Amino acid sequence: MYLEINGFLPNNYPDDSLKYELAVDRALTDQIVSVVGHESLNAMAAAEWLLTDKQVAELSSLLGHPFPRIWHYS
Numbered sequence: 007m008y009l010e011i012n013g014f015l016p017n018n019y020p021d022d023s024l025k026y027e028l029a030v031d032r033a034l035t036d037q038i039v040s041v042v043g044h045e046s047l048n049a050m051a052a053a054e055w056l057l058t059d060k061q062v063a064e065l066s067s068l069l070g071h072p073f074p075r076i077w078h079y080s
Contacts, residue, residue, distance in 0.1 A: 043061075
């Protein structure tokens with residue numbers, strides 16, 4: 007099993023296609039699971055999890071990889 011971070015535009019955008027995808031280094035699995043607030047990878051396996059802004063910032067720092075910003079339009 008492996009972790010993957012996916013990104014989609016917010017619900018108010020008509021385009022619902024995948025916009026971002028990152029396969030995560032398995033060596034970082036335990037740290038990532040902790041950031042997301044789970045006890046194990048198996049506990050996370052049941053679903054996809056939305057990330058908070060804080061989790062995104064922590065994961066970006068941990069992975070050394072900036073995530074794209076979503077610009078909202080009015």
